[in-house]
Amino acid sequence: MSIPHIRLMVDADWGAVERIYALGISTGSATFEDSVPAKSDFFGAKIPELSLVAEDADGTVAGWASASPSSGRAAYRGVVEHSIYVDPGQSGRGIAKLLLQALIEQAGIHGYWTIQSGIFAENTPSRALHLKMGFREIGYRERIAQRASGPRAGEWQNTFLYEIRL
Template sequence: MIPSDWAAVERIYAAGIEGGNATFTISTPSMEDFFAGRIPGLNLVATSADGAVQGWAAATPTSTREVYQGVIEHSVYVNPGAAGRGIGLILLQALAERARELGYWSIQSSIFPENSPSLALHDKAGFRRIGHRERIAHMDYGPHAGTWRDTILVEQRL
């Protein structure tokens, strides 16, 4: 992922936010904030043959504590018009490979139980469901506004 990909990355991210089952985030960040919060080398895009961004994956540190320096949290988003074509799986596999090369040993994410496509994708990519967090945060927007949401914690050991 490079800065010229940002407009497409942001559109795909916004579509995920709008659907209400991708993130607690209310709106997309600025490009500068997005890149500042992500681990360099672990921001990936998948493009079509004509170069159009069809999906993205990125990772952030899980903690600032040194003992957790090898543990990262990831996000993966696919253009809704390209869903079901294996793009998410390609992105997750590439992210895991690159993370392993960079010395990370564990990738995790929290997924809403209602996001069955993401849960199925992570199952297929070799992630394990390791926990269910009940009423972890309150949703402030979208179709679930005003409700407490659960998440499923998934993990892949590299």
């Protein structure tokens, strides 16, 4: 398989983005979301220049990354929180690394100064990738939220906080 091309996410990518997001939600280890938001809510919450997809030569979207403002306060205008999702059938190809590299680059180009993320404690591959890419582990939140539904319904989640300064 060829190395995926990273490009900006467009409206036409929604079907693939939604499918990959739903697969991530189904694991119970990727997000506190219980369902994929409506397309308009998803795109409305994301920063367009930091919404990316990894696309194979045949046009198949293999993963995506996005970022949202961390706060509505002006003082935090350069701080974003990001997410990365890869189709489980595409794992092991370095797609998450390519997406994270591109996201870091685009954030710097567009004047953002900090990228942060909360990652579930058991998501060791994502935690390791973030450290490898220069993120710092800055905190640990124990029993931060309880799952309402899905394969981990009723369980308390612990998260680690990561950030990178650009």
